[in-house]
Structure formats: structure tokens, C-alpha cells
Amino acid sequence: MGTSERKQREREEREQLFLDTAEQLIAAEGFIQLQMAKLAKACDYATGTLYQHFTSKEDLLMALMARQSALHLELFERIEQWQAPSRQRIFAICVAEQDFNRRQANYVKLSQYVMTEAVWENASEARRQQLLQCGQPICRIVSGIVQQAIDEGDLDPQGASTMELAYGTWALCQGSHTLDHTQGLLEAFSIPRGPMTMYRNMHRLLNGMQWQPLLDLSQPTVLEQLVKQIEQHLKIAS
Amino acid sequence: MGTSERKQREREEREQLFLDTAEQLIAAEGFIQLQMAKLAKACDYATGTLYQHFTSKEDLLMALMARQSALHLELFERIEQWQAPSRQRIFAICVAEQDFNRRQANYVKLSQYVMTEAVWENASEARRQQLLQCGQPICRIVSGIVQQAIDEGDLDPQGASTMELAYGTWALCQGSHTLDHTQGLLEAFSIPRGPMTMYRNMHRLLNGMQWQPLLDLSQPTVLEQLVKQIEQHLKIAS
DNA sequence: TCGTTTTTTGAATCTGGTTCAAAATATGCC
């Protein structure tokens, strides 16, 4: 019946209100400061109502993550559509990642936190599934690019599965973000901050996979050009 | 005077008692369950006494991490002494890492948690410094190996700094652990669990750096032999 | 031995997440 449809929609709207507001509060004072009661009040609802949407604070944080990753996905989908040599496309993923993380620094911190056992275990099973689901399309796109490379003869898997190669690039991205994000780490070891370090290492990895065309890192401008080109395509104002 | 020396030593012993007991409790029921009052009681001290050693629960967790990384370091130091081609040595770091993490699964989870902003910010400044200090020697060893490779002509940095190359391997290790450790992720994307995926990607990265001698991944046995050899050297009963 | 300083104690405090009985609202029926 029509009534219950409207109710459903209203419920959905309220959930978005909660999430929007939570995002604002987090942006303003960090996610550690987020308080359930404060959030509810800021939305003009009682605390209990908040708990009809989220089984716990952790569950809320995970919901926030899941929503954010939709944005994340959007970026990836743009790359999926892009007609370009496979090696440019896989690298575009890294550039997009990097840019996304730079803009959404809070998101990185949040995802780091959410993936923690302490948090993960405290969210509802449904939410965990939802979050894993969010990863699926991203995974599909990345391994799609790897597959394209193999099909077009740019990449000889040498017995490795598509996923294994995708995993490599993913791990390098992931690890770089973690290191970049660890308080004081780069400074302590005097590694220059910025994406280029990661970009170069990514190309070393891709070169090591024999992913054609190989990129010559001894010519810094080649990489710089490539990055510029990709940023342009992604319409990133770096 | 002599008295205060003894006092100092007793204080130190008590701190170790707290840490040892905390480790046991964590091993038994996970670090989420760790409660300050429970821990104090288990050591036959009052809660307040615990707080004379650690400014907060987070501070305690970080102290635990710092102590663990001494073990971690030990492993690395063994590799530092090892007379072998640079490429074997850098790879040995990964194998050691991997093995260490397999054995000390709790430690990985803990370090993931501790590096989180929410936790990091809640520990004392001194503790944070201490933890960063722990990273120093590891960093020194890794970049030492990179340097050796360059000096011996196994590796042409092509303008990259020693640290940049070390960062690459580190990030790949780090990222692999994070992915491996994320609940349900490997399963969701049907990537086989186990260290070999990471090992192969590490060699792709090293090959991409043109780190000699290159390793031929199309011959699975070559890598297997190498791993076996290194495990033997590290006296790891895999 | 006694006054002073340091250390230890653990009950009280405080914070903030979570619950749930009561109140409010919506729904369906005549």
C-alpha cells in the first residue's frame, strides 16, 4: 500500500539526515568527538530514534563509511568507462585513490578505524556485509582492467591469477596510505610527503609485472606528464 | 643514593608485571576486553597504581606495542647480520615480517588499532615518541640493505632516494597485512590466503626496481626454494 | 620515636553509550 511506501521513504530520509549531520559534526571536530546523544539532538530527534537506524555507534560509523564509498566508487566508474591503454587505466586508479584520500582525509582515518577489530566486531552483521558489498564493484573494476591488459597482450600473468595482480596494486596503494597517514612517521624517517613517491613505486611494481608499455622512471618528466594527463581526464584540479 | 636505585628497579619490574599480565589477558580474551580495573586486580594492585605507569588505557596499549616491537626488531637484526646477496636479504625482511605477523596475530591487530587517530591521540606524548623510536632501527636496517644493494651495484636507484625504495617495500608489506587482516575481505574476493601472493608481488616490485638478480616468477619452484632457504636461515619452523 | 614526604588505595566520580517503560502518534474499523 501507498502509506507504507511513504513511511519507508521518510525513514530513509531520516537516516540520511542522521548521516549528513554526523558527517558535519565529524568534519567540525573529528570522529572521536562524535556523541550519539549530541547527534540525535542536532537532528531534533531523541537518542532512542537514532538507535532505530543504527545498532551502535560503531554501526553508525560503518554506515558512514559505506555511504562515502559510493563516492569512491563513482570515481572508479569514470575510469572504467575511459578508453585508454590498460596501463594508463590501472595507474589512473591510483591517482584517483590518492586524490580522493587527499580530499577526504577524514574518510581515510575513519576507514582505518572502522576496519579495526574493536570496531568491526561491534557493528551489526548486516552493516558488515553492506560494507563488504561496497568493495565488490571496486574489485570488479580493478580486476577488469587487469583482465583487459591480459586480453590485449599488455600483460603476461605468468600463471598468476587476475586477482593476485590486482591485489598487488591494491596492497601497495593501501600500504602507502597507511604509512602516509601514520602520525609523525614520514617526518621521523624524513621521507618527502606527497603522492609522487607512491606513484613511482607503483610503476616499479607495474614494470615488475611486465605490464606494457613499461615506464622509464629515469625520465621524471614522463611520469609527470602522465599524472597531469590523468588528472585532467579525471577533472581533478590538483 | 642506593635506595632510590632499588626503587627505580622495583618500579620497572612492576611495569613489566603490568605489561606481562595485560598480554596474558589480551591473549586470553582479546584486547577489546581488557579492563584497567581487572588488570590492576590481576596484578594485586589498585587501579590508581596502574595509572602511575600509564596515563590512559591507550597509553598502556601503546606501551605494549612498543615492547612487542623489540621482538620484532630482534628478527630484523638477525637479518642485518646475515651475509647474503642484498636481494635475498631484503626479501628475508618480508618473510620475517610475514612469519612474525602469523605468530603474533594479536600484535598486528593491536598495532592496527593503536595507529588509529582515536587511540594515538589519547596516549601520552612520551609514549608516542617511544613508539616512533622503535621504528627507527627497523628503518635503518631496511634502508641499510637498500644502500648495500646500491653500493654493490645490484640496484640502480635511477635518482630515487634510498628511503623511497625502502618505503615501497614497506608499503607493500604493510598493505598486504592490512588486506589479509580485514575481516572477510579475502573470502569476499576469493583471493587465496597465505603468504605466497604477497611474496610474488614483492618480487614483482623488486624486479621492477631492477634489483639484481631478477627472479623468474614463471618458475614457481625458484621462489619456493628461496623461501625455504630463508626460513631455514631464520630458524622458522614453518 | 616522631614528624614529614611519598606511595598506594579503591570508592566515588564522570562520561557517554544503550535501554526501555511511558507517552505520543498513527492506523484501521465502525
Add this chain to the structure above:
DNA sequence: GGCATATTTTGAACCAGATTCAAAAAACGA
């Protein structure tokens, strides 16, 4: 509309557990 029933919302009470701090105990020094 008016009424009985079901659903939703409310927010004060509850609770867990980290942290504090005034009082008690112990150590020290003369």
C-alpha cells in the same frame, strides 16, 4: 468522527568502565 489497537518516539534512567583524588599506609630521615 470516535474508539481500540498497533506502531513509533521519547528521554530519563541505567550501566559499563575509564579516571580521579582524598584518605590511609608506607617509607624516610633526623
